[in-house]
Structures are given as C-alpha cells and as structure tokens.
Amino acid sequence: MKAVLCKSLEGIDALEYEDIEPPVAGSREVVIKVATAALNFFDTLITRGAYQFKPRLPFSPSGEICGTVLSCAPDVTDFAPGTRVMACIGWGGAREQVAVSIDQLIRVPEGVSSEVAACLSITYGTAMHGLLDRGRLRAGESIAILGAAGGAGLAAIEISKLLGARVIAVASTEEKLKACRAAGADDVFDYTSGDLKTGLKDLTGGRGVDVVYDCVGGEQSEPALRAMAWQGRFLVVGFASGSIAKLPLNLLLIKGCSAIGVFWGEAMKRDPAGHKANMMKLLDWVKEERLKPLIDQRFPLPKAREALQVIAQRKAKGKIVLTVG
Numbered sequence: 001m002k003a004v005l006c007k008s009l010e011g012i013d014a015l016e017y018e019d020i021e022p023p024v025a026g027s028r029e030v031v032i033k034v035a036t037a038a039l040n041f042f043d044t045l046i047t048r049g050a051y052q053f054k055p056r057l058p059f060s061p062s063g064e065i066c067g068t069v070l071s072c073a074p075d076v077t078d079f080a081p082g083t084r085v086m087a088c089i090g091w092g093g094a095r096e097q098v099a100v101s102i103d104q105l106i107r108v109p110e111g112v113s114s115e116v117a118a119c120l121s122i123t124y125g126t127a128m129h130g131l132l133d134r135g136r137l138r139a140g141e142s143i144a145i146l147g148a149a150g151g152a153g154l155a156a157i158e159i160s161k162l163l164g165a166r167v168i169a170v171a172s173t174e175e176k177l178k179a180c181r182a183a184g185a186d187d188v189f190d191y192t193s194g195d196l197k198t199g200l201k202d203l204t205g206g207r208g209v210d211v212v213y214d215c216v217g218g219e220q221s222e223p224a225l226r227a228m229a230w231q232g233r234f235l236v237v238g239f240a241s242g243s244i245a246k247l248p249l250n251l252l253l254i255k256g257c258s259a260i261g262v263f264w265g266e267a268m269k270r271d272p273a274g275h276k277a278n279m280m281k282l283l284d285w286v287k288e289e290r291l292k293p294l295i296d297q298r299f300p301l302p303k304a305r306e307a308l309q310v311i312a313q314r315k316a317k318g319k320i321v322l323t324v325g
Contacts, residue, residue: 003095004304004322007058009049012308015061017301023099025073032085032100033070035325036118037062037093037301040151041240044312046091055091061304062093066108066118067325076102084108086279088121088268094304096324103272106279111287119293119319120282122264123155126237127213128278130262131159135211135233139164142207144200146224147215147240148185149176151319154294156213157183162290165211168203170196170220179317183294196220200227208255213237221245225259232257294318 043061045051148169161184169180177188208229218241268275285291296318299307
C-alpha cells in the first residue's frame with residue numbers, strides 16, 4: 001500500500017511517498033481503508049520535530065481520518081467490515097490503510113460525507129472542548145477569535161454562532177476577513193490596521209469581550225487580554241505564530257478574568273465519553289445542515305507536500321484534505 005512518510009525531521013520537503021506493508025489489526029483494533037485524511041497546522045511542526053509529540057521515525061502526518069472498516073481483530077465485536085468510521089489518531093493518517101483502536105472510532109452516519117467527517121475531530125473537537133467545556137461560552141456573550149481564518153478559527157466561529165454568541169473575527173487580510181464573514185462572524189478586525197485592544201473595545205462599546213479564543217499566541221495575545229471584559233475567559237488554544245506570549249498576570253487580577261488552557265488531545269484521553277458526546281453533537285449539526293465545514297483545497301495523497309505547504313505559508317482558508325480512497 002502507499003503512504004506518505006516522514007523519515008527524517010527535515011520538514012515538509014523531505015516527506016516521501018512510497019510503498020509499505022499494509023497493517024494488521026492487533027487486539028481491539030480494526031484496519032481502516034482511508035478515504036480522506038485531513039491536515040492541520042501541527043502537521044507542519046511534527047515533520048521537523050517542533051511539536052510537543054515526537055513520534056518514532058518513520059511516521060505519516062495527518063491526525064484525523066475517515067474511511068471504512070476493512071478488517072477487525074478477533075476480539076472486536078462492535079464493528080464490522082464495511083462500517084464507516086472517523087477517528088482522531090494523532091498522526092499516521094496519510095496512508096491508504098491504518099490500524100486503529102476501537103476506542104478511537106466514531107461511527108459516521110448517513111448524510112455526512114467522508115471529507116466532512118475527516119475534518120471534524122481536531123479543529124471542531126477543539127472548539128467544542130474549548131468553548132463548551134473550558135470557556136463555558138453562553139448565548140449573548142461576545143467572543144474574539146484570533147487567527148480566525150484558519151481551520152481552527154473558522155471552526156470556532158461556527159460553533160460560537162451555534163451557541164448564540166456574538167463573534168468578532170480577528171485576521172490579517174481582507175480575503176481572510178471575507179472568509180470569516182462567510183463563516184458567520186458578526187464583526188471582523190484586521191489586526192495589521194490598528195491596535196487590537198482599541199479595536200475590540202470599540203466593537204463592544206467599551207465593555208470588552210467576554211471570551212478570547214487564541215489560536216495564534218505571539219504579540220497579539222496581550223492586547224487581546226487587555227480588551228477582556230470583567231470576569232472574561234482567555235482561552236489558550238495554540239501558537240500558530242510560533243511565539244508563546246508572556247502575559248502580565250496583574251491583568252487577570254484587575255479584570256477578575258481567567259486564563260484557561262485548552263488541551264483537547266489530553267482531554268479526549270481523560271474524558272472519552274465527553275469527547276464522543278461532543279463528536280455526536282457535531283455530526284448531528286452536520287446532518288441538520290446547521291454546520292458546514294469549509295474545505296478550502298483537496299489534494300491527492302501523493303501531493304501531501306504541496307498540501308502542507310499551503311498550511312505552512314498561512315494560505316489556508318478552512319481545512320486542507322488529502323483524498324486517499
């Protein structure tokens with residue numbers, strides 16, 4: 001079978017496309033014939049050893065997949081060949097077949113495409129965990145989303161709107177802001193055009209925002225925190241800028257606000273029932289056509305390097321997927 005392999009930590013350009021032996025299902029595992037593998041920003045980091053998880057070489061990028069069960073281990077009775085499933089596997093998805101523990105599987109209902117299902121786990125799962133479990137976002141509250149035009153940001157816009165919040169999308173170009181508006185943002189702000197604190201304060205009539213969803217880190221984190229309303233929640237989601245901000249803790253005291261870490265991957269392991277409940281809610285919203293994930297570009301599996309370059313160069317406006325099956 002074919003696979004995209006990271007055989008050295010030299011980055012995206014060093015990825016190779018070659019034949020490997022197909023997997024065999026171990027205890028409590030199934031082998032999935034992959035239809036779609038979705039890519040995320042962390043895939044650009046993991047290929048050069050710059051992510052918090054460092055899998056053993058060689059490995060494949062892509063941490064979320066959708067496909068069909070091809071075979072099952074003898075001790076698996078809950079799934080059968082032919083069952084459509086989605087899974088978040090951390091890495092290893094950019095290949096034609098993957099062996100996956102049944103604990104990671106979620107059935108994909110009729111009416112949900114493989115492309116959409118493959119896109120739901122990481123960005124939308126993070127948004128559900130961040131906004132519901134950690135941020136306790138409520139209807140009528142305001143939220144500023146930093147890095148709003150990327151896959152994680154657009155997911156947060158959509159989920160926030162479904163929860164009844166007023167969304168302010170923060171991004172850097174008119175093209176990106178247009179994508180945010182299309183996803184449902186109520187207001188947008190180009191952080192390259194002025195001070196972010198002032199912009200968010202102006203958009204909220206001086207009150208400030210109730211929640212900040214920060215996918216970016218770096219130099220925009222502090223001004224966003226300074227624009228926080230009383231008892232707001234600053235959600236630390238990721239560091240797409242490549243820089244980790246050092247926040248003045250006195251601001252938390254003055255505003256009575258909270259800085260909250262959103263580590264969805266660990267939460268998924270510690271609370272698998274909560275994760276599955278969030279995923280089923282997302283699938284229901286997709287079936288009801290209330291949630292429509294934006295797939296920006298599709299690449300065949302051999303073009304994984306080109307697909308990851310789109311993400312690395314900050315050109316993605318939504319999800320980037322690999323079509324495998």
